[in-house]
Amino acid sequence: AKAKHFIKTITERLCEREEQCALRQRKRREADAKTWNEIVSRVSLDVAHHHLRSHSGRAEVRNIAIPRQVAELACKSAYKSPAHSKALPPALDLLQACGFIQQTVGGRDSYHLKGNQTVISAGSELIRLVEELDLNFCDIGRDPTEEIIWLREDKMPGEDYGKRVEYTDTETTHRYRSEVRQINSWLDKADVSFALQAGELVSHIDITDRSLHRVFNCSRFDRGGRFGGGFWMNMKEMTGEAVSLFRWYADLHHKWSPEY
Numbered sequence: 312a313k314a315k316h317f318i319k320t321i322t323e324r325l326c327e328r329e330e331q332c333a334l335r336q337r338k339r340r341e342a343d344a345k346t347w348n349e350i351v352s353r354v355s356l357d358v359a360h361h362h363l364r365s366h367s368g369r370a371e372v373r374n375i376a377i378p379r380q381v382a383e384l385a386c387k388s389a390y391k392s393p394a395h396s397k398a399l400p401p402a403l404d405l406l407q408a409c410g411f412i413q414q415t416v417g418g419r420d421s422y423h424l425k426g427n428q429t430v431i432s433a434g435s436e437l438i439r440l441v442e443e444l445d446l447n448f449c450d451i452g453r454d455p456t457e458e459i460i461w462l463r464e465d466k467m468p469g470e471d472y473g474k475r476v477e478y479t480d481t482e483t484t485h486r487y488r489s490e491v492r493q494i495n496s497w498l499d500k501a502d503v504s505f506a507l508q509a510g511e512l513v514s515h516i517d518i519t520d521r522s523l524h525r526v527f528n529c530s531r532f533d534r535g536g537r538f539g540g541g542f543w544m545n546m547k548e549m550t551g552e553a554v555s556l557f558r559w560y561a562d563l564h565h566k567w568s569p570e571y
Contacts (some may be wrong), residue, residue, distance in 0.1 A: 317359070318352045320440060324409050325351065343398070344421035351401045351456075353394040355433070358412055360451050362433035364446045364517060376428040379403070379416065389486075390475050398481050403431065446549045448517040459491045459524040460484055461539075462532070476530055483532055487525060491538075495522050498541075517542050 331334050339347060356378075363373055378384055380401045400442040414431045418503045433441075440446075478484070498521040520542040528535035 313446055315446045317444055317446055321355050321411055322351055325405050325438045328409050346396055346398055350394040350399055356451050358433050375431050377431055379429045448519050453522045460488050461526045463525055463528050464530045491525055
């Protein structure tokens with residue numbers, strides 16, 4: 312309910328801005344309005360989530376890098392967010408004009424992405440709204456339609472991993488996807504919590520981030536198959552509960568990855 316109110320408030324403010332500044336001459340078509348609302352929702356929630364993670368100052372959080380080039384946004388990909396469309400750049404500009412985001416066009420994130428992309432972060436109005444609504448990780452879920460079976464090509468010299476490549480679904484990939492969805496469904500319902508010290512809950516780690524994906528390498532589905540994702544992957548401070556979770560994760564790799 313809080314997330315819906317959060318998005319509704321932002322959308323209304325954007326519409327007011329468009330009307331006051333006469334930014335539109337006519338009403339959006341139904342399909343365009345749906346795309347616009349999808350972009351505003353996804354960008355706003357992503358930025359809010361990033362703010363919640365980075366606000367504590369205890370965790371190194373990767374910046375949000377997002378493309379603005381029309382050619383890149385026009386490319387179809389199973390890995391792309393539905394928000395990546397030609398309507399994204401004007402939406403980003405309007406969100407910035409209303410104080411909901413900050414953006415550095417042509418910037419680089421802290422992980423040194425190859426090529427320039429726009430880096431975005433929370434603006435003062437979005438931060439104020441997050442605090443006013445007491446928005447937290449439990450209010451922001453992951454997209455259930457995101458691709459969870461990744462195929463990577465051979466990595467080039469100097470690269471940590473190969474680029475993700477498109478593929479045609481087969482009976483095997485359908486089976487892999489179904490298996491990962493079953494695991495994610497179980498994880499989503501699991502009662503998971505932990506503390507660094509007695510009585511000290513970990514506020515900077517999103518324990519609702521439990522969605523896993525599988526990564527296959529060398530453009531083949533008989534290479535790799537390791538699991539990725541899950542909040543525990545970026546944990547530097549280990550607890551008894553975290554150790555147990557890592558043991559379960561290792562067992563998962565042993566059971567499901569073809570390389571073993």
